[in-house]
Amino acid sequence: MQKKSDNFLDKIVKKDYNNELEQVLEKKHFDENVKSVLLDMLYKIETSYKDYKNVKQNVVPKEEFVENIINIIKNNCNEIKLVKPNSKESKIIGNRTILVEKNKKRIICYYMERKLLYCISKISKKEEIINEKYFLINKTLSNLINVGNNINTVEPLRDFNGYSWTTIPNEIESLEHNLVYQNLIILVGTKFLDKWVYNNVFIMDYMKMFEDKLQELYGNENKNELIENLKIISILLDAKFDKNRKEEILKIKEEIENKLFDIKDNKNFVEKITEQKKQLVKEIKKIDKTLNSKKLIQEEYKKRNENLNLEEKIFSIRILSKLMIEERDKKIKELENLNDILKPQKFVKYKKMLEEREKYLKLLETKDIQKEIDKIILKIQKTFLKCYEIKIDKAKNKQEITKIIYEFRYYNMLLYKHELFIYNTKELEEELEILSKKILKKAQELKVIEKFSRNEDINYSLQKNIFNTRSINLEEIYVKLTKDKEKYYLQAFDGKSFEEKIELKFKNINRKDLNIMLNKKVKVFN
Numbered sequence: 220m221q222k223k224s225d226n227f228l229d230k231i232v233k234k235d236y237n238n239e240l241e242q243v244l245e246k247k248h249f250d251e252n253v254k255s256v257l258l259d260m261l262y263k264i265e266t267s268y269k270d271y272k273n274v275k276q277n278v279v280p281k282e283e284f285v286e287n288i289i290n291i292i293k294n295n296c297n298e299i300k301l302v303k304p305n306s307k308e309s310k311i312i313g314n315r316t317i318l319v320e321k322n323k324k325r326i327i328c329y330y331m332e333r334k335l336l337y338c339i340s341k342i343s344k345k346e347e348i349i350n351e352k353y354f355l356i357n358k359t360l361s362n363l364i365n366v367g368n369n370i371n372t373v374e375p376l377r378d379f380n381g382y383s384w385t386t387i388p389n390e391i392e393s394l395e396h397n398l399v400y401q402n403l404i405i406l407v408g409t410k411f412l413d414k415w416v417y418n419n420v421f422i423m424d425y426m427k428m429f430e431d432k433l434q435e436l437y438g439n440e441n442k443n444e445l446i447e448n449l450k451i452i453s454i455l456l457d458a459k460f461d462k463n464r465k466e467e468i469l470k471i472k473e474e475i476e477n478k479l480f481d482i483k484d485n486k487n488f489v490e491k492i493t494e495q496k497k498q499l500v501k502e503i504k505k506i507d508k509t510l511n512s513k514k515l516i517q518e519e520y521k522k523r524n525e526n527l528n529l530e531e532k533i534f535s536i537r538i539l540s541k542l543m544i545e546e547r548d549k550k551i552k553e554l555e556n557l558n559d560i561l562k563p564q565k566f567v568k569y570k571k572m573l574e575e576r577e578k579y580l581k582l583l584e585t586k587d588i589q590k591e592i593d594k595i596i597l598k599i600q601k602t603f604l605k606c607y608e609i610k611i612d613k614a615k616n617k618q619e620i621t622k623i624i625y626e627f628r629y630y631n632m633l634l635y636k637h638e639l640f641i642y643n644t645k646e647l648e649e650e651l652e653i654l655s656k657k658i659l660k661k662a663q664e665l666k667v668i669e670k671f672s673r674n675e676d677i678n679y680s681l682q683k684n685i686f687n688t689r690s691i692n693l694e695e696i697y698v699k700l701t702k703d704k705e706k707y708y709l710q711a712f713d714g715k716s717f718e719e720k721i722e723l724k725f726k727n728i729n730r731k732d733l734n735i736m737l738n739k740k741v742k743v744f745n
Contacts, residue, residue, distance in 0.1 A: 236261060236285050243293045253299045257292065260332045260376060261285065267379035270691045274384055275374075276625045277409050284375075288336075291343040297324040304329060317341075333377045333390065340372040341365075348415060349426050354576055355471070358464075359453035360426075366393060367400025368416045384689050388637045395456055395596060399449070401633055402603045405626060406445075407432050437606040444602045452595045454579055459588055472580035479573050492557050499554045506547045510540060519543075593636075597646055600635075604650045611657050620662050624685070625693060627658055631686045642687040655683050668744050671698075674732045680723050681709060681735075685743060688713075697740040700733075712740060 240261055244254045268281040278284070302308040309329075312318040317328040319341045326338040344365045349357040370392055378386050391397050403412060411432065415425040433442040458465040481488045509515040520539050524532050533539050559565040585591045607627070614620045631642035631651070641647065656675075659682050662668045668685075672678040681698065690696055690713035697712040707723040735741045 236265065236289070240289050240292070243289060247292075247296070247299075249299050250301075253301055256301065256330075256332060256335060257299075260336060261288070263332070263380070264288075264375050266381040267375050270381065270384065271375040271379045273691055274379075274625065275629050276622050277404050279409055279413060288339060291339050295321075295324055295342045296326060296339065298326070299335070300325075300327045301330040301335065302327060333373050336373050336376055337369050337392065340369040344368070344416065348418065350424055353426055355468070355579060356450050356453055359457045359468075360449060362457055362464075363396060363399065363449070363453040364403075364412070364416060366396045367403070368412065370397045371400055371404070384691060386632065386634060388634055391634065393456070393460065394634050394636060395452070395592060398596065398633055398635065399452060399599060401630070402599060405630060406436070406603065406606055433606075437609050441602055441606050441609075445599065445606070448595050448599050448602065450579060451582060452592065452599065454582055455588060455592050455595065458583055459592065465583065468580065469583060472577070472583065475573055475577050475580060479570075479577060482570055482573070489561065492561060496554060496557050499550050499557070503547055503550050503554070506543050506550075510543060510547075516540065596635075600641075600644075600647055601650065604647070604654060608654055608657070611654065611661065614661060617665050617667050620658070620665050620667050623658055624662060624667070627654065628686045628688070628693065632689065640687070651686075652683075655679070655686055659683070666745055669734070669741065671700075671735050671741070672732050673734070674729075677725065677728060677732060680725065682743065684709065684711065684721060694744040696743045698743060699740045700735060700737055702737055 237258065240258060244257065247254075249257075264285065265281065268284065272278050272281070300308065300311075302312070308327075312327050316331075317326070317334055317338050319326055319338050321342055324342070326335070326342060328334045328338050345361075346365075347357055347361045348364060349361045351357045353360075377390055378384055388394065400412075407429065411429075415429070418425060430442060430446060433445060437445075454468065458468060481491055509519050516536055516539065520533065520536050523539065527533070533542065560569045582591065607630075611623055614623050631640065633641050635641050635644045635647075642651065644651075656679055659668070659679065663670045668682065670678060671681040681700065685693060685696065688696065688711060690711070692713065695713050699710045699712070701708045701710065701720070707725070707728060708720040709723055710720045
């Protein structure tokens with residue numbers, strides 16, 4: 220009776236969402252094909268979301284996920300065009316597969332549902348979600364988190380179809396962004412990251428909140444390791460995927476190096492700072508003079524608009540006055556900073572700050588950026604697994620350890636590199652085995668799963684494959700132990716199908732050590 224009731228409620232919710240989206244689309248001037256794709260996309264997400272939630276565990280409720288998509292289409296999308304590769308229309312996006320223009324609220328992408336959903340997620344994001352006081356990473360780490368969130372949004376559509384779970388490497392925009400973002404989801408939760416990504420109150424320092432949360436959950440040492448490597452990987456990934464951003468970072472690097480060079484000659488440094496101060500005072504006086512003269516501000520208004528595109532033009536003198544006041548305040552702040560630098564204590568602090576910034580900028584001197592990325596990704600995984608061990612130790616009941624089994628299985632099935640999953644990554648083999656054994660032992664103690672053998676090594680061999688199976692519901696898994704010509708094999712069944720036989724890496728088993736019989740299906744979960 221409960222299942223029938225649930226199905227009935229699901230149908231009502233599905234109908235409501237379709238109606239809600241249709242009402243939004245009625246007010247949009249989208250092509251009928253676009254409207255059809257959007258409705259199909261929503262239907263597929265609703266169909267697959269239950270399996271997605273079961274596999275991943277750490278997700279927002281379906282209602283919240285779907286509402287967010289509908290609201291983005293409603294508020295952030297005025298134009299959506301779907302184009303086919305090598306068509307005339309595809310020339311607009313060049314050699315890319317998508318084009319998202321946030322200022323025009325326009326999306327152009329290939330005729331693919333997952334690409335469209337990625338664009339819908341992307342168009343709703345602010346470019347920077349980290350305060351500008353965090354040098355460089357206010358852009359690079361913002362981008363890492365935003366891209367990771369976009370990839371994550373596509374997952375229920377991309378990897379789930381209502382009856383199976385499949386991950387295809389070529390369909391993930393960036394394996395590195397995805398892996399790091401999934402690490403963060405498991406460590407701090409989807410809700411926290413979503414609040415960060417969609418935060419409209421910029422006064423809130425989410426970076427500080429993020430650091431505090433990591434420290435509270437996993438300790439100061441793990442927090443410092445993770446934050447340091449997140450900073451580094453964000454800079455390297457920006458340099459890898461965005462040539463313009465790389466050039467921008469290289470210019471910043473040159474400026475920092477020049478400032479450090481100037482500091483070595485104290486007399487010359489003081490003279491340069493003095494000249495900069497004089498120039499700023501001059502610019503501030505000019506702004507004041509312009510703001511206090513009707514004639515001058517009209518001339519400034521005309522002069523600025525002559526060099527701007529229609530979309531960027533300043534539409535009134537009142538708006539120009541506001542912009543100039545903001546420019547004035549910025550210059551005053553810069554002047555105050557220069558005055559501070561000349562104070563002995565502040566000078567030492569300033570030099571230390573420049574040296575700290577140069578350390579990160581020197582990352583771009585590497586001849587093989589992918590090699591550096593691989594090195595840092597591995598470091599992040601090592602720290603992640605140390606943090607996850609703490610999470611395992613904190614699990615106290617059946618519900619918590621069951622969630623950890625699913626969560627750790629999901630992590631094992633993440634792509635580390637192209638065609639290489641976490642569970643068969645040699646560099647992580649030792650850590651994964653330690654954590655797998657710890658989880659299984661705790662699950663047996665809490666009576667969540669059966670113990671198949673009195674021998675711990677045999678028991679682990681019989682159960683470890685639970686962490687690399689793609690069965691949607693682990694509670695439905697049965698296993699069967701068979702023997703053929705002195706070799707033992709394990710076969711898993713999930714009620715609907717069976718997985719390939721796995722040869723066990725030991726020859727002699729004492730039957731007395733086994734709690735299961737040969738050739739008989741046994742349920743893994745109690």
